[in-house]
Ligand code: HEM
């Protein structure tokens with residue numbers, strides 16, 4: 001910290017006024033208001049009654065997307081115009097780092113739920129330990145295993161014979177995503193997805209080295225490869241979901257196994273999609289705009305951190321969702 | 325572009341498009357005060373219903389909506405944004421920075437708040453009414469039995485989370501990156517320290533809350549069974565996730581208050597803060613411990629005994645660093661040249677009443693005893709001692725203390741002191757009796773009660789009405805100061821005040837420290 005010079009302070013760029021925040025607010029609020037109403041129509045609404053919720057949601061998303069586009073474009077232009085002092089750049093670096101930390105904590109909530117259910121709730125529901133005393137009253141006959149292939153509700157003979165209120169019918173899958181259930185090792189998609197994502201972390205690193213060597217061709221090539229791997233990952237994930245729904249009977253309704261499986265892989269997949277998009281934007285900037293130099297490329301570097309983060313999350317997913 | 329030297333823009337666009345930390349701080353402060361009045365109105369309805377036993381004014385379902393919205397609005401709308409407002413105003417000035425690190429993001433963090441609370445308030449008019457499962461919105465009340473308003477509520481929480489996370493990232497980046505040369509970490513004013521740690525807590529736990537409400541959303545609309553035992557989930561899982569957020573959240577609320585008190589008490593004791601270093605370490609220790617005590621809110625849900633014991637001992641440990649702080653504040657006053665202006669009065673009120681709240685917390689932390697206290701008015705008394713007499717009193721002290729610097733005018737001291745004494749007495753009249761009715765078994769969140777609780781409840785209600793009314797006096801005093809207060813001649817305002825914010829002109833110019841100040845190396849800390 002002591003290295004800060006006073007000139008760095010004098011140049012700290014404080015934008016005078018900006019419409020971005022208000023536009024982004026309008027977009028965000030319309031999006032979530034619309035989305036909430038779309039869901040309420042779905043769950044509580046009268047069938048066949050049309051509402052304008054979808055329209056509100058899409059309008060909001062459009063405004064939000066356009067604002068983010070304009071906002072990032074402006075930030076990029078300011079940097080190209082040389083307005084960003086080294087100190088300001090450090091603010092961006094810190095911002096991105098702590099943002100990724102917040103994402104880690106978001107995933108932590110879902111992993112926490114997974115561990116809690118697998119290690120404590122499952123055995124309790126099946127009658128083990130002090131927590132299991134209610135088993136013979138509420139869930140007689142329920143046996144716990146992971147992946148959970150029979151829900152407590154099914155164990156007692158369906159929603160009708162269950163003693164406590166609930167949100168619906170939970171029908172477990174007849175086939176899980178575990179390795180043991182794959183018909184051949186090379187048909188087990190998670191394995192391929194792991195290979196793809198791990199190598200994409202390497203390719204993005206090679207791209208970075210290319211940039212540091214001032215080798216634009218190398219940068220573009222390896223970054224392009226990374227984006228390609230990201231797209232393939234998302235496609236395979238989509239294929240896996242299709243298989244789950246169409247052939248495994250594994251859905252969001254399949255009890256806690258389906259819930260944790262889809263929420264963890266789903267949020268991860270969404271983050272891969274975001275990361276791919278971010279890297280694709282950087283690729284476009286490099287190819288079309290010639291952006292980035294060996295010592296000024298935070299747009300790329302931030303996106304690549306995000307990419308590594310998504311990769312690490314996948315490693316945990318692979319371990320705790322698919323393997324163990 | 326980037327011309328720093330002209331003043332604020334004219335009209336509404338100044339506020340909508342601003343990137344200035346002082347403007348944004350002002351907006352946060354006024355917004356949080358508006359929410360304070362809204363949440364206060366809900367509280368008045370609760371106390372009016374509880375004025376006498378029997379059903380008086382409102383339907384039970386509406387009563388539940390009032391307790392729920394009161395808690396949510398006060399925690400997320402009044403207390404948290406008020407301290408963010410304070411952080412915006414003060415942190416750049418205290419560390420010698422020209423502004424917050426990411427000014428546009430700063431504006432966005434603020435502007436998503438008002439529409440979120442507008443949405444939340446609008447659920448009162450929805451079919452089935454507003455959310456009614458309490459501010460802790462436990463499943464299955466908030467999932468299996470949820471109405472459409474819960475969906476809106478979930479998205480509101482998401483927006484509040486986004487706002488808090490962005491605001492906190494901004495604060496962290498500012499503190500880590502924008503300090504004037506020579507302002508090392510161990511020289512920073514304690515308010516900056518407590519906010520840095522608070523911001524860390526926020527970035528760590530708001531995403532967890534987002535995870536919790538997302539699971540609720542999925543359970544309500546998409547058939548998952550996170551909180552439903554029939555599908556292999558567990559409603560108690562919700563409580564674990566919620567309190568993993570919720571307990572750090574109570575320290576998010578109180579740490580900036582600690583910071584404020586640590587600035588004000590030395591000023592009116594005319595002595596440097598006693599034990600600066602230990603204050604910093606105590607704050608960090610509290611933050612660390614706050615992650616491993618959450619299940620003290622859940623002693624009665626049927627945890628394994630090992631869990632009960634672990635959480636009990638860990639909770640009791642928190643009393644140690646908290647005690648360090650209380651002793652340091654008292655020692656700071658010891659043999660100081662004390663004067664008792666309004667900010668100091670509120671800080672002393674804080675000290676006395678927060679300590680009472682800390683002691684009742686210690687009582688509650690004893691697991692076997694908590695089986696008796698849990699979900700009774702004793703808990704209500706505990707957390708109002710720490711949140712109202714703790715956070716709100718210190719926030720009020722902060723406004724009186726820095727208002728002259730912000731607007732260049734002095735508030736009316738007599739009115740300020742009157743405000744303090746009415747608040748202090750009315751607060752105790754309201755909440756002290758709640759200890760007794762709680763110990764005697766009156767449950768919280770129920771619109772009716774047994775006859776033997778009648779007298780104490782009537783006292784509580786009268787105290788609450790007076791406390792509520794006294795806040796209008798505060799509002800009047802602040803507005804009167806801004807409009808027609810006596811100008812302050814001295815930049816320092818208070819003769820004992822220390823810190824960079826007192827070295828700039830009064831009222832503080834629109835832009836401060838565009839060139840970083842020289843930090844006197846001889847200064848041990850600020
Ligand atoms: C010495 C430190 C403290 C200890 C040992 C402590 C302990 C506890 C315990 C054990 C409970 C659960 C009681 C029950 O539900 O049966 C509780 C509730 C609560 N505490 Fe504290 N506490 C402390 C300080 C604080 C502070 C500083 C705040 C906030 C500024 C706070 C806010 C709350 C709130 C809001 C609740 C009630 C939550 C609810 O159920 O609605 N506490 N406290």
Ligand SMILES: [Cu+2]
Pocket residue numbers: 570571574617618620621
């Ligand atoms: Cu707690």
